[in-house]
Amino acid sequence: MRAALLGLMACSMLAPAAWGAEQDYSLIERGRYLATIGDCTACHTAPGGKLMAGGRAIETPFGNIVAPNITPDRETGIGAWSDDAFYASMHDGKTARGENLYPAMPYPYFTKTRRDDVMAIRAWLNTLEPVVNRVDANQLPFPFSIRAAMTGWNALFFQAGEWQDDTQKSAEWNRGGYLVEGLAHCGACHNAKNALGGDESGSRLQGFALQGWFAPAITSGNGVGLDKWTVDDIVEYLKTGTNRFATAAGPMAEAVSDSTQHISLADLRAMAVYLKDQKGPAAEKRQAMAASDPVMQAGEAIYVDKCAACHTMNGAGIARLFPTLSASPSVEARDPLSVLHVILNGTRAAHTPYAPTSPAMPAFGWELTDVQVAAVATYVRNAWGNAAAPVTAGDVSSVRKNLAARRE
Ligand code: HEC
Ligand code: HEC
Ligand code: HEC
Incomplete structure (x- = not known):
């Protein structure tokens, strides 16, 4: 029966009335959509595993936690949970037994989600195949393995409470804030x-x-973050994984592939309107390094030899194929972690139907020394109008160690 239901849901051609009340169908569809915005699958589905049957190990400052089975199986999933217990997991970070969840589950953000939306997610989860899979979520070392320890954490860092509309702002702004600060949990990384x-x-x-990448500022104003991006630029990036400024890599490529590309244009617009109205502190004023600096000269020589074929001599790149390095906030980010990650390991862009070719950036870690990587990174961060702190060979060496430690 449940499998049949799933089959129906996958086929949007079928009339909703095919199996029951129209209202149920729209509730379940809304829940499916909201669960995509919350990206539950990113953590709760193991690579190659059954949907929501328990998933990935999530890195925390205390150790790893595995996301549990949230299929409707009554023994090993959440099928036996009451609606109140499910709401409490999202709103208060509690298990059905009233114990604390660890904030590897993004309840500090999900708490902003209205109860009717949480119940729609539950209604959709109830239609999934119940999978028997016992997950031992808590793999933390003592004393962090004690859930009660999180009571102190919650007292310090967590405030439960649904999103409250700001009546001074538009409905669109409020919808965007509700999603960005809540279900979409952008702050979990940013x-x-x-x-x-x-x-x-x-x-x-x-x-x-985080996770060997730098999630840059996504505030706007004061010359920082998304200051130069328009609402349309932000929508395009979240829908396709790329725009005239940047191409999403690493965890953001996953967020685009799993979640943001499926968000409606109206909701993406609302999120962008909200982000454009978030101000961060002013950037510290930096002077670009002089082109005559020996490190800049060494970096330029490597750039011309290894990089210019794709990113072009003036760093502008080629739209939709090779990202610009001259107008990319992440290249100039105060922390060069993502730039170094990309140069050392290479990367592949998000998979979306809008940008299906997904060109790859080759890895250079094997052929360039730390001094050479530092020089070329320093160059791209200070050429063509960019201005950012130089990168040292020591920085490169510590990023290499960080990345090597993550390789299975
Ligand atoms: C960033 C990773 C992540 C995302 C995204 C995420 N979760 Fe979780 N979730 C976890 C982890 C890890 C736990 C286990 C925490 C613990 O045991 O303390 C958890 C626990 C839960 C629990 C409690 C289950 C139990 O057996 O105790 C529920 C219910 C839940 N998540 C639902 C959801 C829903 C619904 C979504 C999407 C709206 C979601 N989660 C998104 C990581 C995530
Ligand atoms: C799992 C972690 C994670 C989540 C969740 C996440 N991001 Fe990101 N985001 C990143 C990382 C890492 C980067 C840098 C990617 C790169 O260097 O290509 C990034 C980059 C971006 C950029 C490009 C910024 C730039 O200067 O190039 C935007 C815009 C952005 N994220 C918006 C969002 C929004 C909006 C959300 C919530 C819907 C979100 N992100 C959720 C990790 C995340
Ligand atoms: C074969 C073509 C190619 C070459 C050669 C190449 N790149 Fe890339 N580069 C790409 C592509 C494609 C991407 C986007 C992939 C992604 O983001 O996942 C990219 C992304 C990047 C980014 C991330 C940009 C952003 O907005 O986050 C940086 C930084 C970068 N390259 C620097 C370099 C440097 C430095 C060199 C030379 C050492 C180089 N690239 C050589 C194709 C190339």
Whole structure:
């Protein structure tokens, strides 16, 4: 029966009334859409595994936590949970037994989601195939393995509460804020975190290093973050994974592939309108390094030899194929982690039907020394109007170690 239901859902040609009340269908469809915005599958589905049957190990400052089975199986999933218990997991970060969840589950953001939306997600989850799969979520070392320890964390860093509309702002702005700050949990990666993984107060959306990448500031104004991006630029990036400024790599490529490309244009617009209205602190004024600097000269020589064929001599790149390095905020980001990650390991862009060719950036870690990578990174961060702190060979060496430690 459930399998049949799934089959029906996959086939949008069938009239909703095919199996029941129209209202149920729209509730379930809405839940499916909202679960995509929440990107539940990114964590709760293992690579190659059954949908939501328990998934990936999530890195936390304390150790790894595996996302549990949230299929409707009554024994090993959440089939036996009451609606209140499900709401409490999203709103308060609690298990059905009232214990604390770890914030590897993004409840500090999901708490903003209205109860009717949470219930729609539940209605959709209830239609999934129940999978028997017992997941031992908690793989943390003592004392972090004790869930009660999170009571202190919550007291310090967590405030439960649904999104409250700001009546001074438009309905579109409020819809965008509701999604960005809540279900879409953009801050899980883009908010600066303290050593315990809590959000630093006052640095919302201002950028943070995670999983070997730097998620740059996505505030706007003061010459920082998305200042030069229009609403349309932001929508295009989230829908296709690329635009005239940047191409999403690493965790953002996954976020685009799993989640944002499936968000409606109206909702993406709302998110972009909200982001364009978030101000971060002014950028520290930097002077570009002089072109005559020996490091810049060494970097330019490597660039001409290894990079210019794709990114072009003036760093402008080729639209939709090779990203610009001259107008990319992530190239100039205060932390060069993503730039170094891309140069050392290469990367592949997001898969979306809009940008299906997904060109790849080759890895250079094997052929360039730390000094050479530092020089070419310093060059791209200071050529063509860019201005950012130089990169040292020591920086490159520590990023190499960071990346090697992540390789299975
Ligand atoms: C970034 C990763 C991540 C995302 C995204 C995520 N979760 Fe989770 N979730 C987790 C982890 C990890 C746990 C386990 C935490 C723990 O055991 O303390 C968890 C726990 C849960 C639980 C409690 C299950 C149990 O057996 O205790 C529920 C329910 C849940 N998630 C639902 C969702 C839903 C619905 C979504 C999408 C709207 C979602 N999660 C998105 C990582 C995630
Ligand atoms: C899993 C972590 C993660 C999540 C969740 C996430 N991002 Fe990102 N984001 C990143 C990383 C890492 C980058 C840098 C990617 C790169 O260098 O190509 C990035 C880049 C971006 C950029 C490009 C910025 C630039 O200067 O090039 C935008 C815009 C963006 N994210 C918006 C969002 C929005 C909006 C959300 C929520 C819907 C979101 N992100 C959720 C990790 C994440
Ligand atoms: C064969 C073509 C090719 C060559 C050669 C090449 N790149 Fe790339 N590069 C790409 C593509 C394609 C991407 C986008 C892929 C992605 O983001 O996943 C990219 C992405 C990047 C980015 C990330 C841009 C952003 O907005 O986040 C940087 C930085 C970069 N390249 C620097 C270099 C440097 C430095 C060299 C020379 C050492 C180089 N590339 C050589 C094709 C190339």
